[in-house]
Amino acid sequence: MDVVVTGAAGFVGSCLCRRLLALGHRVFGLDALIPRYDPAHFERRLRDLRANPDFWLVKGDLCDEDALSSVFRLGAPQAVIHLAALASVRASLADPAAYGRVNMMGTMNLLEAARRHRVPHVVVASSGSVYGADTPLPFSEAAPADRPLSPYGASKRAMELAAWSYAYSFGLNVTVLRLFNVYGPFGRPDMMPFQWAMAIDQGRALTLYDGGRLKRDWTFIEDALDGILAALAEPGGYRLFNLGRGEPVENLRFVRELERLLGKPARIQEAPAPPTEQRETWADTSRARRELGYEPKVSVAEGLERFVRWLRDEGLVAA
Ligand SMILES: NC(=O)c1ccc[n+]([C@@H]2O[C@H](COP(=O)([O-])OP(=O)(O)OC[C@H]3O[C@@H](n4cnc5c(N)ncnc54)[C@H](O)[C@@H]3O)[C@@H](O)[C@H]2O)c1
Secondary structure, eight states, rough: OOEETTTTTOOOOOHHHHHHHHHTEEEEEEEHHHHHHSSHHHHHHHHHHHHHEEEEEEEEOOTHHHHHHHHHHOEEEEEEEEOOOOOOOHHHHHOHHHIIIIIIIHHHHHHHHHHHHTTTTEEEEEEGGOTTTTOSSSBOOTTTOOSSSSSHHHHHHHHHHHHHHHHHHHOOOEEEEOOOOOEETTOOTTTTTHHHHHHHHHTTTTEEEGOOOOOOOOHHHHHHHHHHHHHHHOSEEEEEESOOSOOOEEEEHHHHHHHHHHTTTEEEEEOOOOOTTBBBBBBOOHHHHHHHHOOOOOOOOHHHHHHHHHHHHTSSOOO
C-alpha cells in the first residue's frame, strides 16, 4: 500500500522506510531535515532509500500546510506514520516554544491533512516521557500521564490528546505508540548511547547522573519497528500502546557494556540528576503483547553489539 511517513530522514523514520519498502509498500516521506544535529546523519540514512524507485522524499515542514498536502497527493495513502518531531527532553528545556509549535501544532496540521485526504489510519509516535515522577512502575497506559517532567513530554501528551480528539470527532483511526529509549544503527547522535560511545572511543569524559543508577527501558530499533508495523496492520478507532522492552537497565551497566565492546575505559563524571530527568523508565508492554502480538527480542547486550558494529562499519569509532 501507499504509506506517508513523516520524519522519514530521522533515526526511526529512515529505518522504518527501509522496512516498509522491503515489505513491498510505496513510501512517501516528509522531513524538514532540521539541522538539530550533524546533517551528515540524514545523508547516511537516506543513502540507500534515495536509490529506491518506490521512495519519495519531500523536504518540507509539518507547519507548512502546502508542503504537507503535496506529500499526500503524491500517491493514494492508506496510512500515515507520524514520526516527525523535535525529540530530546534536554533540548526542550532550552526552546519549549519550538516544541509546542512542531509537536503540538505540527501534529494538528498532520491530523487535519489526513482527515482532508481521507486516509483511514494514522499511527502517531509518542513517548515514555509523558509519564511523571509519581507514575507507578511499570508505566501502564492506564496511568493518567498528566504530570510530564519536561516541555518535550508535555508536547507529546498534548499531541496524543489532539489525536484522540480527531478519532472521536471525525472517526479517524488513530494508533498512538509511546516509544521508550530507542537505540541502534542510524541512531540519534544527541541520545545517550551515541554520546557515551563517542566519548569512550575518544577518551573524553561522559556525564552519568546519580552514579549511573538511573534506569532506562532500552528498546532496540528492530523491536520498535516490529511494534510499529504490527500497529499499522490493524486499525481500530483510538488505540494507545507502550512500546518498550519492558526491562529497565541501569545506565552504569549500559556504559560498562559499551566499554567492553569498545575495548576502552569510560571516564565517568558524576552529576546530580536534574528534576526533569525520569529516574526510571519501564514500559508495561502487556497491552501491546496481547493486542498486537508485540514481542521484543533483542537484549541490551545483543543490541549494543549490533550498534557498536555499525559505528565501526561507518567509521564513527575506531575499528
Ligand atoms: N528515539 C527514541 O528513543 C524515541 C523515544 C520516544 C519517542 N520518540 C519519538 O519517535 C519519533 C522519531 O524519533 P527519532 O529518534 O527518529 O528522532 P529524529 O530527530 O531522528 O527524527 C525526527 C525527524 O523529524 C524531522 N522534523 C523535525 N521537525 C520537523 C518539522 N517541523 N517538519 C518536518 N519534519 C521535522 C527531523 O528533521 C528528523 O529527521 C519522534 O516523534 C520522537 O519524539 C523517539
